[in-house]
Amino acid sequence: MPTMTFKATTRKLPTGLAVEGEARGFKVIMDEPPKLGGSDTGMTPVELMLVALGGCQVIVASAFASAQGVDLQDIWVELEGDLDPMGFTQGAPGVRMGFQEIRLTLHMKSDSPPEKLEALAEFIASRCPVEDNLVNHTRIVAQPIVIEPATPEPTVAESV
């Protein structure tokens, strides 16, 4: 299977801080809670990042449990991340912008032996693409910005 290129677009919505994200026709709204200046119409991007991490872990588990010798009846993941908003809101020195730490708890419903489940959890962590991109450096290449023509101010014909 050759290297795959995944694509997505995010676009500001007309009001407030809300944003629509889209990939292959699937859509999701992001926003901020009122105390961070938003209208609370969707998850924040950092919550969505936690969801992407937890979703990735569940998919790796579902895809590989049998091959790892585990009878996995169900799995869910609780995630939490600590973020000091003085970073991204104020640019406070010495404060990182993103999560300082992400904690992750796997819940597995199974009657396979605990040591098999522990081994599956380690396998998941080692194979999860989103975990790799968070734990290890990911290169982000900013392309030249594209300046789109601004909408002209409406002419005030009445003022003549």
Place this chain on the structure above:
Amino acid sequence: MPTMTFKATTRKLPTGLAVEGEARGFKVIMDEPPKLGGSDTGMTPVELMLVALGGCQVIVASAFASAQGVDLQDIWVELEGDLDPMGFTQGAPGVRMGFQEIRLTLHMKSDSPPEKLEALAEFIASRCPVEDNLVNHTRIVAQPIVIEPATPEPTVAESV
């Protein structure tokens, strides 16, 4: 403003590889396309990670454009990431699991001078929490797994 803890949960759905993610009542479905073993009912987690990154950039832009002296009429972001599926599907040696590179293009609709828009783009990159977590190491702490009671096999009373 004190440090904030953001939380999310992801849970396997009954069929295939589909997963439901949830944070503060907001929900999103993740899945995989058929060629990766899924039923294609939602974005993949890696697409959702791109969306989280792009959403974060748009929100930082919307929140700070005025303070940065830019009249920003609209903004959208195109993102793409290259991933070699031999990593997470096969554990191929020397292949990383996640994106090898993420490319990001900001489209800005504005009549502010180009140099102001370039400066805003640099500001966005420097203040975006999701970009920080991807570009720089993020500590993920796996808590002890929670083994949930398995559902007993149905008893076959008829077999007596």
